[in-house]
Amino acid sequence: xxxxxxxxLGIMSLxxxxxxASRGGTAATEGAxxxxxxxxGAQASALGSSGGFAGTxxxxxxxxxxxxSPLSQRVIYFDFDQSSxxxxxxxxxxxxxxxxxxxxxxxxxxxxxxxxxxxREYNIALGDRRANAVSQLMIYQGVAGNQVERVSYGEEQPxxxxxxxxxxxxxxxxxxxxxxxx
Amino acid sequence: MIxxxxxxxxxxxxxxxxxxxxxxxxxxELTIRITQGVEGALPIAILPFAAGxxxxxxxxxISEIIRADLERSGRFAPLKExxxxxxxxxxxxxxxxxxxxxxxxxxxxxxxxxSQTGGFQVQFQLLDVFQGTELTNLRFTVxxxxxxxxxHHISDVIYERLTGExxxxxxxxxxxxxxxxxxxxxxxxxVADADGFDPQTILSSPEPIMSPAxxxxxxxxxxxxxxxxxxxxxxxxxxxxxxxxITSYPGINGAPAxxxxxTRLALTLSRDGNPEIYIVSLAGKxxxxxxxxxxxxxxxxxxxxxxxxxxxxxxxxGPQIYRLPASGGSAARLTFEGSYNGRPTVSADGKRVAMxxxxxxxxxxxxxxLASGRLSVLTDGRxxxxxxxxxxxxxxxxxxSDRGNGVLAAVSVDGRVKQRLQxxxxxxxxxxxxxxxx
Numbered sequence: 001x002x003x004x005x006x007x008x009l010g011i012m013s014l015x016x017x018x019x020x021a022s023r024g025g026t027a028a029t030e031g032a033x034x035x036x037x038x039x040x041g042a043q044a045s046a047l048g049s050s051g052g053f054a055g056t057x058x059x060x061x062x063x064x065x066x067x068x069s070p071l072s073q074r075v076i077y078f079d080f081d082q083s084s085x086x087x088x089x090x091x092x093x094x095x096x097x098x099x100x101x102x103x104x105x106x107x108x109x110x111x112x113x114x115x116x117x118x119x120r121e122y123n124i125a126l127g128d129r130r131a132n133a134v135s136q137l138m139i140y141q142g143v144a145g146n147q148v149e150r151v152s153y154g155e156e157q158p159x160x161x162x163x164x165x166x167x168x169x170x171x172x173x174x175x176x177x178x179x180x181x182x
Numbered sequence: 183m184i185x186x187x188x189x190x191x192x193x194x195x196x197x198x199x200x201x202x203x204x205x206x207x208x209x210x211e212l213t214i215r216i217t218q219g220v221e222g223a224l225p226i227a228i229l230p231f232a233a234g235x236x237x238x239x240x241x242x243x244i245s246e247i248i249r250a251d252l253e254r255s256g257r258f259a260p261l262k263e264x265x266x267x268x269x270x271x272x273x274x275x276x277x278x279x280x281x282x283x284x285x286x287x288x289x290x291x292x293x294x295x296x297s298q299t300g301g302f303q304v305q306f307q308l309l310d311v312f313q314g315t316e317l318t319n320l321r322f323t324v325x326x327x328x329x330x331x332x333x334h335h336i337s338d339v340i341y342e343r344l345t346g347e348x349x350x351x352x353x354x355x356x357x358x359x360x361x362x363x364x365x366x367x368x369x370x371x372x373v374a375d376a377d378g379f380d381p382q383t384i385l386s387s388p389e390p391i392m393s394p395a396x397x398x399x400x401x402x403x404x405x406x407x408x409x410x411x412x413x414x415x416x417x418x419x420x421x422x423x424x425x426x427x428i429t430s431y432p433g434i435n436g437a438p439a440x441x442x443x444x445t446r447l448a449l450t451l452s453r454d455g456n457p458e459i460y461i462v463s464l465a466g467k468x469x470x471x472x473x474x475x476x477x478x479x480x481x482x483x484x485x486x487x488x489x490x491x492x493x494x495x496x497x498x499x500g501p502q503i504y505r506l507p508a509s510g511g512s513a514a515r516l517t518f519e520g521s522y523n524g525r526p527t528v529s530a531d532g533k534r535v536a537m538x539x540x541x542x543x544x545x546x547x548x549x550x551x552l553a554s555g556r557l558s559v560l561t562d563g564r565x566x567x568x569x570x571x572x573x574x575x576x577x578x579x580x581x582x583s584d585r586g587n588g589v590l591a592a593v594s595v596d597g598r599v600k601q602r603l604q605x606x607x608x609x610x611x612x613x614x615x616x617x618x619x620x
Contacts, residue, residue, distance in 0.1 A: 042387035042409035044416075046423030047373055109411065117545065119525040119538050119567055120612065121393060121437040121450065122494055122501055124413075125457040125478040128434050132455065150433050150452070151412055156390035163565070163586060 062108070062178025063099050070095035075159075076134060078172040080115070083129040085137060093134055096176055097141035104144060110134050111175040112152040113159070115168035120154055127152030134174045149179075222598070223259040224344065225285045226252060230263075231292040231306070232271045244304065247333035248290060248340070250377065251351045255341065255576070256599025261286055273307055278314040286311055288344060292336075301325045306336055308343060318343055334375070350572040351376060354616040355579060356384075356394040356403055357590060361608035371405060373420055376572075376615070378603045384420060394612060395438050400619035404428070404438035404447055415449060417464065428462060439483045439491075441508075448472075448482035448491055448508075459493055461508070472510055481525045484508065485532055492516070492526040492535060503537055517550065519557045525568065529575040530617075534595065536560075536569040536578050547580045549595060560597040570615045579613045 065071030070091040079086065085093060100106055112127030131150040139145055160170040228249045252258040265284055270276040270291060281289055292306035301324055308318040318339060324332050331352065338349030353376045361368045369391040374381035385391060389408035396403060397417075404417045413435040418425035429435045433452035440447060446463050454471075459482045461470045473479040477497035484491055491506050495513070501524045504513040517523040522540035529536070532552070539548035539559060547561040547569045565583040572579070575595065582591045582602075588609040591602045603610075 042385065042389065042407060044385045044418055044423050044425045045383060047382045047384060047421055111411075116565065118501070118522065119481065119494070119545075121481045122478065122524045124392075124434055124436050125450065125452075125480045128452045128457055129478065132452075149412075151408075152434055152452075153390060153408070154392075156392065156408070161586065163583070 062106070062176075063096075065095070071099060074176045076174045076176075077169065078130055078174070080168070080172065081126070082172075083126065083133050085133050090137075093137045094141060097138040097143050100138065100143045100147050101141065104147065107147050107149065107179045109149045109151050109177040109179060111177055112150065112154075113157060113171055113173050113175070114155050115171045116155045116158065116163065117168070118155075120156070123154035124152045125154075127154045130172075130174050134176075223257055224287055225261065226258045226344075227261045227266060227281065227284060227286040227289045227311075228252070229266060229269060229289070229291040231294050231304070232269075233294050244294065244329060244333045244336070245290070245292065247330060247377075248337050251334060251337035251349075252340065254377065254601060255349075255351075256594050256601075257341070257345055257576075273309055273316050273319075276309060278309075278311055281311045288317070288340075290340060297323055299323075302329060304329075304332060304336075308340055330375075330379070334377075347576065348574050348618075350574045350576070350615075350618075353573055353619060354400070355570075355590075355613055356396065356616070357581075357613040358391050358394065358611050359608050360390075360588075360611070371403070373403075384418060384423065385425075392612065393437055394614045395440055396614055396616045397440050398442055398444045398617055400616045403614075404440065406436050406438065415447070417447075428464065428467065434480075437481050441484050442486055442488040448484060450480040450482070459491065459506075470510070472506060472508075473513070483527055485528055486530055487532060492528060494524040494526065503535065516552075517557070523548075527569055527571060529571045529595075530573055531575055534571075534575070536571060538567050538569070547578060547593065549578070558597065560593045560595070561591070561600075563591075566591075568612045568614075570613055572615050573617045577615075579615050581611045581613060 063071050073092045076085060076089040076092060100108065110131040112131035114123040114126045128150060131152055135148045135150055138148055158171045159173065160167040228245050230245045249260045253260050261284060267280040267284060268277060271293060272291065276289065289309040289311055290306065292304060295303050297303045303321065303323050305321045307316055310317050320339065322332055334351040337351040341349035354373055355376055356371065356373050359370045359372055366388055369387050369389065370383045371385040371391050371394055372381045373384055387407060387409050389411060392406040394403050394405045401421065402417050402419050404415060406413055406415055412430060414430040415428045415435045415438050416425045417428055428447060429449065429451065431451050431453040434450050434457055436450040438447045438449045445465065446461050448459060448461050450457050451460050456476060457478045457480050458474060459472045459479050461472060475497055477495050479493055479495045481494040482491045489508055491508055493504055493506065494501050495504050498515065500521045502515055503517040503523050503526045504515050506513040520539055520541055523537050525538045526535050534549050534551055536547060536549045538545050541559060545565050545567060546559050546563060547566045548557050548559045550557045560578065561580065563582040567581050569578045569580045577592050577594055579590060579592045582589050588611040589602060590610050590613050591600065593600050
């Protein structure tokens with residue numbers, strides 16, 4: 001049964017005449033200033049103000065590598081419910097580990113992702129475990145722990161939309177994201 | 183006492199009104215559809231409230247809101263307008279034999295008139311059709327901007343009088359939306375009335391927002407935000423927008439859950455290398471670690487008595503639900519049916535745990551009775567998740583997937599009534615039903 005909101009609109013437009021606006025508006029202004037979050041593009045607001053929006057550009061920093069070389073690859077894919085790095089991706093991990101070892105001021109984020117199946121926070125844990133697996137391999141190869149940061153997005157940022165095996169396979173991944181220092 | 187209730191709601195209503203003024207386009211999009219039957223629901227007649235000349239619109243609105251509230255609960259089947267045999271203004275005019283013939287057990291009627299102070303006087307009566315008696319007769323004086331809240335309050339009074347259980351119509355829901363645009367994604371943390379009306383943005387970000395959780399007094403939300411491309415847990419006052427960062431450790435900062443006394447959060451951190459459950463005190467930010475093993479431990483939630491935590495762990499091989507003393511100690515496994523049980527949430531009476539349960543490759547909302555251990559699957563979707571109990575424990579709000587789009591849905595705890603809340607655009611997920619707002 002579909003409910004029309006026309007009546008609700010009527011009430012709201014009436015409410016609006018009543019003159020609480022100034023009070024609510026003040027609260028919203030006070031509430032919106034939060035730490036230095038403007039740079040990150042997030043905006044908190046009181047019930048009542050409309051939130052703003054600003055995008056952040058993804059970093060394109062880091063080594064380019066020869067096209068097709070392990071260093072040119074930035075994504076490691078995983079099997080369903082697995083967090084161990086498959087043999088075929090070991091050269092990719094090794095190439096980046098060597099680069100990081102040679103450039104100790106360079107830092108990376110390992111962003112872990114999962115497919116959409118399962119609960120959201122459990123998938124955050126699974127993505128973290130995947131990022132951790134890559135991170136451990138890099139550390140074994142001589143990368144300093146403080147060069148590597150783990151961030152798990154779970155199922156929140158799929159690389160491919162869709163609910164089929166092909167989309168899921170593209171979404172179970174760790175992305176190597178280069179930050180500053182290099 | 184009722185007047186006091188309405189007056190206490192006043193500040194809230196005020197803020198909502200202002201919000202509407204600032205963001206007029208943000209709200210007219212949510213519709214609720216009852217998708218599965220009301221068999222066994224109590225027939226009830228709700229008459230359009232009688233109005234003095236200038237108040238006609240408001241009168242119609244009030245009875246319409248009450249009708250929709252009661253119907254949505256699944257416990258009542260309101261008569262259609264053409265089934266109403268007469269339009270009495272009060273009990274003395276009511277010809278009960280006419281009403282008995284309609285099958286309605288109860289009759290709601292009321293009047294609305296403008297008060298001398300520019301507000302409204304609203305009177306309503308609840309009549310027992312078979313006894314021919316008056317069950318409730320209340321009068322309210324409210325400002326025009328309190329009318330909608332008052333209608334929900336009247337629904338609560340009717341619901342409690344006829345079912346013996348407290349109504350949850352004056353509560354709110356929080357949820358996360360994700361809208362893809364040419365410029366990228368926009369995540370918003372929203373708060374709306376329990377009927378989906380008047381959604382307001384309380385946080386907006388280009389990065390994911392997750393896991394909203396209401397404080398026990400209904401005044402704050404804890405949530406996870408990835409702003410700056412790191413996970414952080416915040417607590418935000420819903421009615422002022424003021425917020426505080428609680429944790430931003432390396433790795434996971436996830437799954438915040440309020441202690442029943444509102445002084446602590448249980449949460450998941452992986453700062454020590456592996457997802458583990460911690461408790462953080464909101465005043466001093468001191469951490470206490472509760473789990474310690476090589477498995478995933480996450481999605482904690484407190485029992486209403488504050489003495490234990492339920493959580494998801496794959497320590498037995500796959501994700502299952504466990505229970506652990508809040509003071510620490512060993513965990514006991516709670517779920518044994520199926521190979522995937524996660525994201526527990528506990529009813530306010532502590533008797534039931536709702537969860538996500540996988541069956542034949544589909545993720546569904548199930549509820550387990552703690553005394554008997556009996557598990558019932560309530561939903562039939564492909565990817566149902568994030569169950570959240572209404573504060574009276576009668577309905578469970580959850581997120582479902584509809585052709586790749588996230589939608590909100592609700593199901594009664596017996597699985598009998600199903601409904602859907604649908605936004606016209608974007609992906610809606612992670613609903614959280616507020617407690618009774620104090």
